[in-house]
Amino acid sequence: MKTDLDSLMQAHNFDALLAFGPGDHNPAMMYLTGGGHFTGELLKKRGAPPVLFCRTMERDEAAKTGLATRLIDDYKPMELLKQFNGDSLKASTARFQQMFADCGVTAGRVVVYGKVEIGGTFALLNALQAAMPGLTFVGETGNTLLMEAQMTKDENEIARIRKMGQITTAVVAQTADFVAGHKTRNEVVIKPDGTPLTIGDVKSRINLWLAERGAENPEGTIFAIGRDSAVPHSSGNPADVLKLGQTIVYDIFPCEQGGGYYYDFTRTWCLGYAPDAALKQYEQVRSVFDTIMSELKSGVVFKRYQERVCDLYEAMGHVTTRQDPGAQEGYIHSLGHGVGLNIHERPASGVTASDADVLAPGAVFTIEPGLYYPDQGIGVRLEDTVWMRPDGVAEVFAPYPLDLVLPMGK
Secondary structure, three states: OOOHHHHHHOOOOOOOOEEEEEOOOOOHHHHHOOOOOOEEEEEEEEOOEEEEEHHHHHHHHHHOOOEEEHHHHHHHHHHHHHHHOOOOOHHHHHHHHHHHHHHOOOOEEEEEEEEEOHHHHHHHHHHHHOOOOOOEOOOOOOOEEEEEEHHHOHHHHHHHHHHHHHHHHHHHHHHHHHHHEEEEEEEEEEOOOEEEHHHHHHHHHHHHHHHHHHOOOOOEEEEEEEHHHHOOOOOOOOOOEOOOOEEEEEEOOOOEOOOOOEEEEEEEEEEEEHHHHHHHEEEEEHHHHHHHHHHHOOOEEEHHHHHHHHHHHHOOOOOEEOOOOOOOOOEEEEEEEEEOOOOEEEEEOOOOOOOEEHHHHHEEEEEEOOOEEHHHOOOEEEEEEEEOOOOEEEEEOOOOOOOOOEOOOO
């Protein structure tokens, strides 16, 4: 959690943290500030509260974060530019030197985050490094300090994710009503004008319904039918026609407006009826899903449940990634992942997961076992986003029916 930042900075041997860029659509800045319509820099010295530097015209938006704010204009950037004969790099370097000094950061390791144009920022950090040789600027990959902090959520974060879950399931229910409200002809779902209803038609409605509820869909939506439903990250062909009896994987993962907290949710539908082969595969996935959900316990390493899923599927005769990492059918992905300001966060359950990826109190994660057989045109996945509560109970944020068959002609 954010309250752990100082201890995590010490554990990672960082003396300060510097974040660049806008408050929106920028996970690092969003996490540290809560987001907002501003662009600037945030500097946090270990053991001290963060300071947000912003332009005068964005001062009110920056103030809404509740953080200490300082105006970039107070550092007289135009005078600095004149002082350095129009050299913007030297002027920016001088400004940052003053900002760092004002925050008491003159030496040590500084970890850098944010979303910015890389060329100019790289030049600035190199120049600042030369101007302040006591500083060492550090970048991270993989399990970063912020990813470690974000692995557990506080009450405000939980409330925001819960609201996104309610929005998501409301849109899913609206999708079901929309599709089921159409008539069919020769096993094809048709619109009032007699033309077939397509994947693209449904997706355009999904985006509209999310926007009406104040959510965004920056990563897109998976709404895939037939063979595409059996390729886990196939988003679906917009021109494909909705037909009865074919599996549809509906994986929706919107976020708050401004690029805030995400939700992740999947259901598999067959319109009208389910063929025996699809029903059997669904029942197996449902069995594994229910088993794992019933066994979730606080403090367990997440990848242990991935092993459990492989055990269950292999006993049913399916190939898993444990047996064949390159498998293209059967169970071919990991059980789940953390969810927050990024659609994929820690804790992880796949091949890159470590024993530090624990379902600790405050963790928010997905459970999403699936089976995929492209040659049969059948794919099934069920997914809910789960919160490991402080009392050790694993709670689904937004329960929604797990039914396979979506009756038509409502």
